Amino acid sequence: MPASRPLRADARRNREALLSAARQAFLGGDTDAHVEDIARSAGVAVGTLYRHFETREALIEEVYRKEVDDLCAAPAELLAQHPPEEALRRFLLLLVEHAAVGKGMSVVLESIMATDSPVFDEARARMADALSRLLEAGAAAGTVRGDVTGPTLLRALGGICGMRATEGWLTEARQITALLFDGLRHGAARAA
Amino acid sequence: MPASRPLRADARRNREALLSAARQAFLGGDTDAHVEDIARSAGVAVGTLYRHFETREALIEEVYRKEVDDLCAAPAELLAQHPPEEALRRFLLLLVEHAAVGKGMSVVLESIMATDSPVFDEARARMADALSRLLEAGAAAGTVRGDVTGPTLLRALGGICGMRATEGWLTEARQITALLFDGLRHGAARAA
Amino acid sequence: MPASRPLRADARRNREALLSAARQAFLGGDTDAHVEDIARSAGVAVGTLYRHFETREALIEEVYRKEVDDLCAAPAELLAQHPPEEALRRFLLLLVEHAAVGKGMSVVLESIMATDSPVFDEARARMADALSRLLEAGAAAGTVRGDVTGPTLLRALGGICGMRATEGWLTEARQITALLFDGLRHGAARAA
Amino acid sequence: MPASRPLRADARRNREALLSAARQAFLGGDTDAHVEDIARSAGVAVGTLYRHFETREALIEEVYRKEVDDLCAAPAELLAQHPPEEALRRFLLLLVEHAAVGKGMSVVLESIMATDSPVFDEARARMADALSRLLEAGAAAGTVRGDVTGPTLLRALGGICGMRATEGWLTEARQITALLFDGLRHGAARAA
DNA sequence: CATGAATGAGGATTCATTCAT
DNA sequence: GATGAATGAATCCTCATTCAT
Structure with a gap:
């Protein structure tokens, strides 16, 4: 058995x-x-x-876990096929596109960051780890500033991906992601 | 009557x-x-x-309105005393510091952006306007990229200011704000 | 105020x-x-x-408290007006009559004794005290055996007063109460 | 079939x-x-x-039936080997000891008497019969009062055997059983 | 105007019983 | 015969809102 x-x-x-x-x-x-x-x-x-x-919460937790599982597979692949800087850029855009096609990334990120609920602790940690790996690879390569951590970047992405209600939000989301990405490279020399 | x-x-x-x-x-x-x-x-x-x-929602709305009123007075003053780029930088940091001292900016921004609720429509619009004014002034001066709008930037700030629960809050918030600011200047030549 | x-x-x-x-x-x-x-x-x-x-239990508790309050006033009065032995006999019968007129003594006693629930702890204790006082007075006078305690007697009464469903139960209840009373006197000399 | x-x-x-x-x-x-x-x-x-x-109730009923079956075999044997009065005394104590060793007599008696549920009708009747036989034998012999019936005595025993939760359980139970027994003999001359 | 008591539509969860596998 | 997944009525409790005092 x-x-x-x-x-x-x-x-x-x-x-x-x-x-x-x-x-x-x-x-x-x-x-x-x-x-x-x-x-x-x-x-x-x-x-x-x-x-x-077991409970309503357990169901929610499972939904989020699965969603995050899917996303957290990406960074490893991206890093294997691109320079760290490019891998980071692509992952950021991946999150945005993912949200765009209604795959719910927006709510996932938003929920993960906007609440203190321990329900999302694990999801939060795993997403932050995924970002950390990308940031660290970029910092090691000297093309991304090294003083920004995964959890910090995660927060910012939450803001971006939470842009559901707006007209033409995909354009906006891409734009501000590029903004962030530029910011991350901007200080590379200085902060690495 | x-x-x-x-x-x-x-x-x-x-x-x-x-x-x-x-x-x-x-x-x-x-x-x-x-x-x-x-x-x-x-x-x-x-x-x-x-x-x-009238209702619970009306009370909430009023609370947010007052909070936003206070903040929206700042851009005009800042623009009067500083070059647009610096005014923008200071306003972004003002929001962060405001959130930091528990004045509730974090919840204000988060609520305003994380929900579609029409309850916050007005507050959202006014905050976006405040940011628009600063962005436009910077774009006119050629020191800030001109393709980013107020609503878009507002979203990103929501993500930043929503970072309540974390240890080392203020440091992270300042950092990512600087990141955004760098991004906003980075493309100035290109995108203006 | x-x-x-x-x-x-x-x-x-x-x-x-x-x-x-x-x-x-x-x-x-x-x-x-x-x-x-x-x-x-x-x-x-x-x-x-x-x-x-506050809760369903709180309501039940209050109902029982009031019921027990009423009953626990009796022993003092009875002891003031009768010899202890007679006071005891009357109190036992009072309980039975009380139950008889649908005043709910049966369920009170039953609930109090048949469950371990802390909800009834206080009620249980007060009823037991009332009986203890009568037993002790009788023991002191030498007319009631001294080796039976209030809680013990309370249990037995629960059995008697729980006789709701039977045809002609008042007669039966009186009878068995008399039985118990006889038992209490029977050993007076021996066990006092 | x-x-x-x-x-x-x-x-x-x-x-x-x-x-x-x-x-x-x-x-x-x-x-x-x-x-x-x-x-x-x-x-x-x-x-x-x-x-x-068939149902949950049917299962319970069966459990109780078996338990009662075991107990109802005793009176006949006891009457064959002892004078009625002694047989009665032993049976009462048997019930108590049975409850004491966790054989569940307490719950059986309590359930049987504390509820009106027809589920226990048969069990109730058989236990009452067992007691009736003993009481009648005692009454016939003139050593036990003849005005107490099986059902009545059964109720009282329920109260006694329901004394589960208390410290010093067995001692109290024996005591009050003795009390009842004394009461049953006390009136033998008078009430027979 | 202020009070705070009353309303009652939900909302999450449990568990005896049925029935497809 | 056995299994255990599915059912869904029932139950306690919450809280925004109304309205008698």
């Missing part, structure tokens, strides 16, 4: 449906989404939701 | 007490503060709160 | 109505009575119930 | 395991034990529980 038996096919389907429905809701901006509604739009009853997730 | 009769002295006192209590609560970070609690800490009953403010 | 301002007339009325409705429900035997139902039968909404009583 | 086909060996094993687990739970004092938990501690799933017992 395995430590944690694989779920029955229909159970797994429901679990996925729940995560997907929650993702739709939370990342779509409705951070107060009701469990009842999430369950309903997943096509199951609340009881089923609670069978899969 | 005049559009807005002057309030009796005690009524005005209550109104001020309520705004002050709400400010304490909201800007102190408890954005879910209960009306009952706010009323109590203002030394009045809920009924009085509702006599002065 | 008094330490605890007297309640407004209508508020007190509601409070009484709630206690009365709860009494009806709990002492009537429905120990799982729903707050919603209690509120409704008191003619108020749940919110009102919760304004007067 | 015979009225009650003999169960397959493994089915019977499950049934026994369920009864045993339920016994552990209910008689151990957790009268609110969840079916899921009972099933788990019996090493089966809920579905299996429901295959053997």
